[in-house]
Amino acid sequence: MKRNIVEWLVLGASVLAILAVVGVLVLEGLGAGGPPDPRIELHRDQARTSTLGWIVPATVSNEGDTAAARIGLEAMATVDGQEEVSTVDVDFLAPGSEVEVEIGFSAEPEGEIEVRLLGYGLP
Amino acid sequence: MxxxxxxxxxxxxxxxxxxxxxxxxxxxxxxxxxxxxxxxxxxxxxxxxxxxxxxxxxxxxxxxxxxxxxxxxxxxxxxxxxxxxxxxxxxxxxxxxxxxxxxxxxxxxxxxxxxxxxxxxxAQNDEGSAGDEGNDDADPFQRLYVAAGGALIFALNVAPTEEPVLIGIESGPWLLLGVVIATLLVTLGLVFYADFRGGHTITASDTPLDHPVSETLAAYAISLAVSWLLLWAFGRLEGASLAAIVAMTVALGVVASLGAAVGRLLLGGSEAGAGNADGGQGS
Structure with a gap:
């Protein structure tokens, strides 16, 4: 008798878990199918200097409704009067997901770091 | 030795x-x-x-x-x-x-x-082990444990690679919903209707989990949990949205639940068809 209750509990939990998965998929399917919207946020306060230069962490996120693949980003800044360009690639980014990257320059840039999108592939 | x-x-x-x-x-x-x-x-x-x-x-x-x-x-x-x-x-x-x-x-x-x-x-002498008092047929919990083992082995072979992530993220939600249904049907068929040697025979049962549909659902839930655990362990879930986590879990869950099905077939072999299953292997 006690056994049956445990079995019902396991079965109930299983069905709930599967329904949760199905529910997310259905909600996702009913949602709008807008384009990807990759964004980047630099964390200059967490920047650090290494033997190979200056490194700034950044968060790349996708605020759109579709996944983006092979996202290319280019960061530009002026270091010691010279324009420096660094690129960073993100393999794939699901909608609503984010990934941490780090961008390197030869030394800490003087002014702003400008980031622009090079492009991405659609799934 | x-x-x-x-x-x-x-x-x-x-x-x-x-x-x-x-x-x-x-x-x-x-x-x-x-x-x-x-x-x-x-x-x-x-x-x-x-x-x-x-x-x-x-x-x-x-x-x-x-x-x-x-x-x-x-x-x-x-x-x-x-x-x-x-x-x-x-x-x-x-x-x-x-x-x-x-x-x-x-x-x-x-x-x-x-x-x-x-x-x-x-598996020659099929006496009940110390734990399952009075339950001489396949204990549903034992079957689910073995399902978890099969799921872990199969899914671990695929989880470290990038493919489940790609499949999960690049498939649309409706496609993945189809994957969920297909996985459930295939595992249900494999274990209960394919008539493999050692497959679990359906018997009129009195416990809630000891039924083809309920066992399939429970084994699938366990497979999804194992998939989620492996994706988490391999760092695939960091920064991922809920939809992406579900998508990757479902993609890896196909492999895991097939493993869970195979595991249960093996267990069925030791429970029901012990005599046949071991005939060719004794050395």
Missing amino acids: TDFVRAVGGGLLIGLPLLYTQEMWSHAFALPGWKIVTLLAVAYAILVGYNHAIGFRRDLSFREVLIDSVEALGIGILVAFTALLLLGRIEPGTSLRDAVGKVALEGIVISFGAAIAAGQLR
């Missing part, structure tokens, strides 16, 4: 694909140590359940099951270390942390192979 050789052989058979998988070597040092420890702990818990259900030896006390599971894990780790050494993946220049990580990850799969090899060839 025979048991040991059997366990090593089985472990190698099951573990070889992963020994030759580059992602397993690279994940060893990319993964934080506590995640590897968590995986080991879960693997041990599943091993205990598996050994309890099939067992190195029958008529074991729970304590002996625990010890047998430690043995299986130990054999897995020893075989993994030796194999990685021979394959040149562990060299004098390899850092200790890297070597330990590789051995632990590969050891998990090999230990399951060892437990299966030992367990499947031991």
